[in-house]
Amino acid sequence: MSELQAALDTNQRVEYQCQSNINLYDSATLTGLVTQAVTGRQLTVLPLPPEYEGKVRGTGIRVRLCEDDYTGWLPVEDLDLIDVAEAPYQPIVLSESEIQARLPQVIAYAHMAMAQPNHYLWGGTVGPNYDCSGLMQTAFAAAGIWLPRDSYQQEAFTLTIAMTDLQPGDLIFFGTPERTNHVGLYLGDDCYIHSSGRDKGRNGIGIDRLTETEDEISCAYYRLLKGAGRVVTSYQPTGSSLSETGLT
Numbered sequence: 001m002s003e004l005q006a007a008l009d010t011n012q013r014v015e016y017q018c019q020s021n022i023n024l025y026d027s028a029t030l031t032g033l034v035t036q037a038v039t040g041r042q043l044t045v046l047p048l049p050p051e052y053e054g055k056v057r058g059t060g061i062r063v064r065l066c067e068d069d070y071t072g073w074l075p076v077e078d079l080d081l082i083d084v085a086e087a088p089y090q091p092i093v094l095s096e097s098e099i100q101a102r103l104p105q106v107i108a109y110a111h112m113a114m115a116q117p118n119h120y121l122w123g124g125t126v127g128p129n130y131d132c133s134g135l136m137q138t139a140f141a142a143a144g145i146w147l148p149r150d151s152y153q154q155e156a157f158t159l160t161i162a163m164t165d166l167q168p169g170d171l172i173f174f175g176t177p178e179r180t181n182h183v184g185l186y187l188g189d190d191c192y193i194h195s196s197g198r199d200k201g202r203n204g205i206g207i208d209r210l211t212e213t214e215d216e217i218s219c220a221y222y223r224l225l226k227g228a229g230r231v232v233t234s235y236q237p238t239g240s241s242l243s244e245t246g247l248t
Contacts, residue, residue, distance in 0.1 A: 015042050015066060017085040021126050024072025028060050033123035034072045035065070035134070035149055042066040042089045043074075043082065067091075068137070069237050070149040089237070092144060096232045103169030105143035110135065110185050110193045114205040120197045125149075132183050135195045135205065136171060139185065146235040151175070151183040158229025163210075166228055172210070174224040182224065184208070196221070 018041045026032040037043070046062040060073040066089035074082075094102075113127055113135060121129035125138050133151040140147050148157050155173045166172075166186050174182035184194030190210045196202050200220040208218040210225065 013044055015044055015085040015088050016082040017042050018081060019083050020081045022074065022078055022081050023123075024063065024065075024070075024074055025060065026072065028062075028073055030060050030073060030075055033121070035070055035123050036126040037065055038126055042085050046071065064239075066237055067141075067146050068149050068235055069239065091236050092146060092234045093236075094145065094234045099145055099231055099233070100169070102143040102145060106139045106145070106169055107185065107187060107193075109139040109142040110205070113139070114193060114207070118195075118204045120195055120201065120203050122197075124195075130195045130205065131197075132195050136183050136185060140231065144234075145231065147231065148235055152180040154183055155180045155226075155229055157231075157235065159232045161228050161230050163225075163228055167230070169231070171229045171231065173226045173229065174221055175226050176224070180226055182221070184221075186228070194221075 018037050018039050020039055022037050023033055024035050024037065026034040043063045043065050046064055048062060060075050061079075062071065063074050064071045113130065116128040118128040118130070120131060121134075122131050123134070124130040125134035127138070130138065133149060133154055136151075136154060137147045137149055147154050151173065152175075154171060158171055161170065168186055168188045170186045172184045172186055172192050173180045174184070182194070182196070184192035186192050187207065191207050192210065193205065193207050194201075195205045196208075196217070201217060206217075208214075208221060210218075210222055212219050212222050
């Protein structure tokens with residue numbers, strides 16, 4: 001705890017490792033879950049933004065997850081869930097062919113997650129409950145491949161491909177002309193697996209089709225289809241967050 005306090009007071013870079021699953025929130029008020037981190041992930045403490053100085057030290061601290069550069073607020077009462085890491089995080093470097101060889105593991109993880117009782121959880125990346133991009137990130141991470149956290153970040157990270165070139169393991173993106181806000185994992189035969197919410201989805205993980213002639217849920221998402229991307233590398237942290245919390 002003294003080393004953590006030193007990092008807070010001097011803004012020194014110290015990496016910590018999660019000793020348990022943790023929740024991170026979208027602001028110092030700790031009202032909205034933005035992401036989760038499983039045991040073993042690493043993070044650094046960030047300086048407080050000027051508007052928070054002197055106001056929120058007793059409620060939360062701002063942190064950045066090392067594997068995907070994602071930022072959030074960790075409740076002070078959860079500080080006992082992190083400890084100083086033994087070594088800095090080492091990014092995973094994989095070739096495109098190595099990633100392709102691991103895609104069956106990614107798909108298998110998504111199916112396994114669907115087989116568990118679950119519901120859609122905004123910010124969820126720790127099973128059994130996920131949001132759409134949280135499921136994608138966790139499924140790939142289970143195969144040793146890191147993706148950015150949010151769906152629009154995942155779209156920017158992947159190699160854009162034509163829908164006619166889709167292969168199992170590719171990502172499919174949905175949203176508005178202005179912004180991607182949903183993602184699924186292509187399985188083949190025009191099917192994809194995703195975690196969808198209550199409004200137009202299944203309130204959990206399910207399989208839908210890329211068609212306008214199937215059930216209502218498949219049709220609703222097909223109307224929002226934006227395109228597809230292929231994962232060709234594992235995310236390399238930059239140390240500065242790309243995240244704009246609230247779009248997953």
